[in-house]
Amino acid sequence: MGLLFTPLNIKGLSLANRLMRSATYEQAGLKDGGVSAKELGIYRDLAAGGVGLIVTGVTIVCEQGRMAPKQNSLSRQSDIPGMANLAREVHGQGGKVAVQLFHAGREAARMHSWRGGGPALGPSRPQDDPYFTLDNQAMSPEEIARVVASFGEAAGRAREAGFDAVQVHAAHAYLFSQFLSPQTNRRQDEWGGSLANRLRLHLEVLAAIRAQVGPDYPVMVKLGLADGFEGGLTLEEGLRAAELLAQAGYDCLEISQGLRGENYEQSEYRTKVNRPGGEAYFRSWAAEVKRRVNIPVAAVGGVRTPEMAEDILARGEADLVAISRPLISEPGLPARWHNGQTERARCVSCNKCLEEIMQGRSMSCVFERKRAEQ
Numbered sequence: 379m380g381l382l383f384t385p386l387n388i389k390g391l392s393l394a395n396r397l398m399r400s401a402t403y404e405q406a407g408l409k410d411g412g413v414s415a416k417e418l419g420i421y422r423d424l425a426a427g428g429v430g431l432i433v434t435g436v437t438i439v440c441e442q443g444r445m446a447p448k449q450n451s452l453s454r455q456s457d458i459p460g461m462a463n464l465a466r467e468v469h470g471q472g473g474k475v476a477v478q479l480f481h482a483g484r485e486a487a488r489m490h491s492w493r494g495g496g497p498a499l500g501p502s503r504p505q506d507d508p509y510f511t512l513d514n515q516a517m518s519p520e521e522i523a524r525v526v527a528s529f530g531e532a533a534g535r536a537r538e539a540g541f542d543a544v545q546v547h548a549a550h551a552y553l554f555s556q557f558l559s560p561q562t563n564r565r566q567d568e569w570g571g572s573l574a575n576r577l578r579l580h581l582e583v584l585a586a587i588r589a590q591v592g593p594d595y596p597v598m599v600k601l602g603l604a605d606g607f608e609g610g611l612t613l614e615e616g617l618r619a620a621e622l623l624a625q626a627g628y629d630c631l632e633i634s635q636g637l638r639g640e641n642y643e644q645s646e647y648r649t650k651v652n653r654p655g656g657e658a659y660f661r662s663w664a665a666e667v668k669r670r671v672n673i674p675v676a677a678v679g680g681v682r683t684p685e686m687a688e689d690i691l692a693r694g695e696a697d698l699v700a701i702s703r704p705l706i707s708e709p710g711l712p713a714r715w716h717n718g719q720t721e722r723a724r725c726v727s728c729n730k731c732l733e734e735i736m737q738g739r740s741m742s743c744v745f746e747r748k749r750a751e752q
């Protein structure tokens with residue numbers, strides 16, 4: 379008997395097993411950020427498929443942090459009923475669900491023409507940046523304070539809507555990664571320079587969330603532990619950041635990539651996962667974090683077999699194993715493994731699901747679609 383299908387408790391939230399659906403943006407919401415019938419179906423299938431905890435896709439805390447037109451929102455009180463439907467759908471199947479709270483920072487510039495609004499905001503103006511060729515404005519202290527408050531308010535709404543937890547998205551080149559990385563944060567004030575200053579946003583946001591949700595509600599964070607290129611956030615600093623976040627009172631750390639480097643191979647969604655040595659590509663990072671903190675740690679990135687998931691848990695390298703792409707093609711994968719059909723996930727990590735989104739369509743597995751059409 380392995381550990382994968384044993385319960386786990388995160389700050390009083392009781393999970394039936396150690397498999398977590400890592401946040402996945404489906405591009406299936408309504409244009410104003412509302413929850414669609416299609417989304418309710420996706421979440422129903424995921425919950426019925428037996429995953430222990432679902433994390434939603436990127437959900438905006440304020441319009442200015444929006445990256446794509448169909449992202450769900452908790453930026454307004456009027457978002458609560460729709461999001462409550464989504465939480466209810468998961469609970470109706472016996473599942474648990476956390477909402478991922480998000481701000482794109484300067485990455486919103488990629489949507490600039492669509493946004494038609496003010497300029498994208500980041501910690502600093504771009505400088506010698508190999509992977510960002512657009513422009514953004516540097517945030518004023520007042521703008522930072524407004525974003526911090528928005529995270530707190532959105533978390534309060536998440537709790538009111540019935541979500542079991544929130545997860546702050548502090549990875550993958552978005553606002554928190556931009557603040558933490560010395561490549562993108564060139565500020566001279568209390569928000570830049572030392573690690574403590576570059577991590578201030580993460581800590582202030584936690585305090586703002588706590589003020590709204592109280593001491594007993596699980597507040598998780600997905601942390602980009604290191605950047606995908608030289609000159610960015612180092613692993614050593616990322617590890618220290620993870621320790622500080624755990625000490626400050628975050629309740630669970632999911633360990634992923636910071637700023638992206640060259641192509642998919644230096645990003646959070648690597649390909650070639652099924653080659654020998656390709657599976658579980660952030661495993662050693664999670665293991666190192668796990669050695670240093672006393673809160674649950676989730677390992678994400680290219681886990682495709684129950685044997686690998688069990689091995690990570692058995693060696694104490696993580697408390698949870700998070701997967702994203704395999705659940706796009708097979709939402710029932712956890713139940714399949716639990717029932718003893720332990721073949722590897724059907725997902726081949728080709729990233730066509732992601733490319734569908736980049737081309738403006740809803741998330742889907744191209745292969746599963748073809749299979750269904752045959």
Ligand SMILES: Cc1cc2nc3c(=O)[nH]c(=O)nc-3n(C[C@H](O)[C@H](O)[C@H](O)COP(=O)(O)O)c2cc1C
Nearest residue numbers: 400401402403435436646647679680701702703732
């Ligand atoms: C289509 C797609 C959408 C994603 N959306 C999000 C997201 O909203 N938030 C997030 O933190 N990560 C997102 N990710 C990254 C995944 O959560 C995960 O970290 C990454 O895909 C590696 O896990 P995997 O190998 O199991 O897919 C997305 C990945 C894909 C393929």
